[in-house]
Amino acid sequence: MRSVRPFASAALVVAALLVGAAAPAGAQQLVDAGGDNGQGGLAFVLMAVMVFLIGFSLLFMDRVRRRRAAQQDEHR
Secondary structure: OOOHHHHHHHHHHHHHHHHHHHHHHHOOOOOOOOOOOOHHHHHHHHHHHHHHHHHHHHHHHHHHHHHHHHHHHHHO
16 A cells, blocks of 8 residues: 555646646646737747757657666667
């Protein structure tokens, strides 16, 4: 029973973080790209940051996958 308790508490924390992070997604338009005050530039910068974050996360996940595959091959 002791090994389940840390897992359950970690799952609860992750669930709370996901709900908290999803709350701003309820807004229909966080950045107005059509405004006259240079907000189109902000929208572009935010999109570029998002694209780079997704790319880096894909590269990181591939690196982790390759390391695990190499470790499994060493143990065989």
